[in-house]
Amino acid sequence: MRDNSHTAETFGIQDAILCTVHLKHMDPGHTWWDGRHLPTSEMTEGSLHVHDLRYNWTSELIDAFDCVHFSFPQALLRAVVLDDQPDSRIEIAARTFDAERTDQTLLHLARSLLPGLARPQEVSRLFADHVISAAAAHFTSAYGSVRLVNRRNGRLAPWQQARVLEYLAAHLDTDITVSELAAICRQSSSHFAHAFRATMGMPPHRFLLGKRVGRAMELLVHTDQSLGEIAAACGFADQSHLTRVFSRTVGVSPGRWRHQRAE
Template identity: 35%
Template sequence: IGKIADDAEMPGVTSLSVETASKDIVLANLARALIPALEKPDEANALFVEQMTTAIGTYLVQRYGGRPTVASDRSGSLSRTHEDLAKSLLLENLDGNVSISEVAQMCNLSRGYFIRAFRETTGMTPYQWVLRERIDRARDLLRTSKTPLAEVAIACGFADQSHFTRVFAGIVGTTPGNWRRNT
């Protein structure tokens, strides 16, 4: 709990209060968002899972830690240097082989603060940003080569072609095959 509390910028929280027979809609929704990753761990992105567990831990500490959240006196966004460093590390590891903790540590920031500041700076979470970059890389490959979709999927860090197709269609609005044919 101590590390989670520190990341949530609530040092000193050492225990959580217990509430029985109460519904926590926020916690239920956070857990619900994590279910697909737990059901298909081979397709789960480590950055997404780490962000979700950070969000759940932060929420638990803030909600049940017994102390009101104190506003940070730091700016809510990343410095240009930290933004460039974080993006560079994430781009070098589009396959998901870097954790949020590692990127935050390289920026000398707590994991929780880093996620919030990255979102404030870029308008998206690190995971969303990585997905967008993967899709941009896929579009370049689809536009400039005849590489089979399954190979594009692997080259862009997706578990397989079906995972790639679902994510691509969700972001672009059409399947990779249709997109390639129409560009």
């Protein structure tokens, strides 16, 4: 978020799509595409700016702005939408979108990231991967020249489920990613995420949080460790992070829950 005039270039030349989701109204500024000036319009809440980063972009923003940038490398779009077909790519017809076009799905996904942007140390990479993949899939389905293919209805095989659960139990204190779990199952990240949800009834990041809370309960009952030590052992950023997640899940704080079990 910025409250004054600002001139900025995008993230350099790369094979990626930059999708900017505006969170508030913004008056029109100026945009240059490879040195050529392009007309711009005022933006409203949920408006999108979309840029093909194979070209050079410069923008002069003359009004306060608040937005979230999604960067979609072609490799990510292929993995999420095209099942890693190396000779395929996603093309976006418009260089920038009309200001009257708003996207409530991308707006909600962008807002879901805001608490994590404020407290990045508490963000599970599984959750971030989940949101980015959902945004990439929706963006491509809605605006790309390649239609989103139907996902297979498969579940994890028993050996895959067993290995994933074993890995999660052994690495609760680390920042686990979807790609790590997918590699264990010998699947692409997109297929793994779908198969995991079909098997376990929830996305990986939510399942992981439940496992961390369960481990915290065990340590609260069977050890004298402090809440800070338990938070670290279970993969929470700190004691306050543990307290927020535990209280939201269980209904009481971990300290009170421990006291109740000791009575």
